[in-house]
Amino acid sequence: MVKWFSRKPGRIEVPRLRSRADASATEKVALAEFAPDILAFLGRAAYVQLMIFENLSRVISTAPTTAAKTAIGKAAELSMAKHRKLVDEITKAGGSPAEVMDTFTNEVDQFDRIARGADWYESLISAYLSAGFFDDFYARLAAGLPTESHTRLVAIFRAESGEKVLAEFLQAAIDENPRLDSRLAMWGRRLMGDMMLLARSALVFPDHTRNTEAQVEPVFTELVASHTRRMDALGLTA
Amino acid sequence: MVKWFSRKPGRIEVPRLRSRADASATEKVALAEFAPDILAFLGRAAYVQLMIFENLSRVISTAPTTAAKTAIGKAAELSMAKHRKLVDEITKAGGSPAEVMDTFTNEVDQFDRIARGADWYESLISAYLSAGFFDDFYARLAAGLPTESHTRLVAIFRAESGEKVLAEFLQAAIDENPRLDSRLAMWGRRLMGDMMLLARSALVFPDHTRNTEAQVEPVFTELVASHTRRMDALGLTA
Incomplete structure (x- = not known):
């Protein structure tokens, strides 16, 4: 087993999503105005979550060590549980899960083909970055939904996703191989x-004026800032 | 979506493992005598369980419908949870999980390459049959272990593995395509x-006499009978 896989876990501070209380009212309103209807929202989010599971399961199958398989398995288990909770929410909202998700498969699968990357490390950092990014985005979008389910949904997206363990394996890989640093950045x-x-395509813009763009911009600025913190946690320049 | 994926679930009676109370004392003793030490037992069982997860995750990635992905996802989630529980038991027994499992990777990976099959249906029936078979075998073997953990271990192996949903998709596929029947049989x-x-290789035989063979034979006869019931549940000749 190569040295960097036997490091002790626990060194890395992964930036967590901000709690609901922190999210400014302005942001919520900004996104709420452009939120899709509840079924479109759930179908897209559930299918994205399934893609994250599939990406993680590929990362497990191609992992260089058994220790990595077991550790990353936790993240895969959590992502499947999250997918299934979202599917339950589709049913609760009166939708037929597969039908609702199938509207988004082409678009999300296309993203997935890019996100796989060329090797294990690129797949792994894609899993780490995309799980964090989409949890963050959908939690913000859900917070502004006018449905009774929005509190439950925010809790689903803000729940543990196992990103800490992914960050640990990435950090160890980067420490071991300095040339990986610039490639992963x-x-x-x-x-x-x-x-x-992919995030923007979830929003419904009544018209594309500079005005509506300006309204959602602060939210996207926040998403970029969170992404930058996830990159920083690995010592990578975003 | 093809017709057979939209069938209502709930038609299939999957034979469940017998409860512990049913297992005859004779069988337990027969296997206990040839049981490997606890770490070898756990390492092998945990890695087999990881293989079952990887097989299920491939079945999900290549599933023909989104409905199948979500439904089979439940089985994948359960199999990863089972793997992680077994890994915890290795730690409790004083072992280093990856090290203990790595002894068995070659042998189990070789089985896995066969079990994948040539297409989605063969992978799916492999997942269904092997999850049932190995849960059954390891539960019997665990019941005879002289360690304090044996009750916990039997409970892990006898827990829900999602085989019912796998059987439903197989049954629907067979109903839709009668030529699949003989190929899957x-x-x-x-x-x-x-x-x-793979099961036999877990047992430690002090010598290969007709006597020791005769002692374990009833257990293997029972394993075959359970396998036959799983095949029968799909209308397949074992």
């Missing part, structure tokens, strides 16, 4: 663009 | 042989 920047596009 | 018979070999 570049990969993270590229992924950021694709995540932003 | 043949596949199940082949897999049975490989599962028996």
Whole structure:
């Protein structure tokens, strides 16, 4: 077993999402205005969560060590549980889960093909960054939904996703192989663009004026800031 | 979506493992005598469980419908939880999980390469049959272990594994495509042989006399009978 997989866990401070109380009322309103209807929101979020599980399960299958498989398994288990909770919410909201999700499969699968990356490390950092990014985005979007389910939904998105263990394996890999640093930094920047596009496509803009753009901009600025903190936690330049 | 994926669930009676009370004392003793030490037992069982998860996650990634992905996701989540519980038991027994499991990776990975099969249906029936078979075998083996952990271990192996949902998708596929019937029956018979070999290799025989063979035979007869019930549940000839 190579040295960096036997490091003790617990060194890394992964920036957690801010608690609901921290989210400014302005932000909530800004997104609420452009939120899709509840079924479209849930279908997209549930399918994105399934994609995150599939990405994690590929990371497990191709992991270089048994220790990595077991540790990352925790994140896979949590992501599947999250997917299934969102599917239950689709049913509660009166939708047929597969039908509601199928509207978004092409778009999300296309993102997934990019996010897989070229090797284990790129897949791993994609899993780490995208789980954090989409939890963050959907929690903000859910907070502004006018449905009775919004408190439950925010709790689902803000629940533990196992990103700490992913960050630990990434950090260990970067420490061991300094050339990985710049490659993963570049990969993270590229992924950021694709995540932003997928996030924006969830919003319903009545018209594309500079005014509406200006309204959602603060939210996207916050998403970028959180992404930067996740990159910083690994010592990578965002 | 093809018709057979929208069938209502709940038609299939999957034979459950017998409760502990049913297992005859003779069987327990028969296996206990040939049981490996606790760490070897746990390492092998934990890694087999990881393989079952990886097989299920491949089944999810290649599933023909989103409904199948979500439904089979439940089984994947349960199998990862089971793997992680077994890993915890390795730690409790004083072992280093990855080290203990790594002794068995070659042998189990070799089985896995066979069990994947040639397409989605073969992977799916492998997941269904092997989860049932190995839960059954390890529960019997654990029942005879002389350690304080044996009650906990039997409970882990006898817990829900999601095989009902796997059986439902298989049954629907067979109903829809009658030619699948004979192919999957043949596949199940082949897999049975490989599962028996992997199971037997867990036992420690002091010598290979006809006497020791005769002692474990009743247990393997029972394993075959349970396998036959799982095949019967799908209308397949074992």
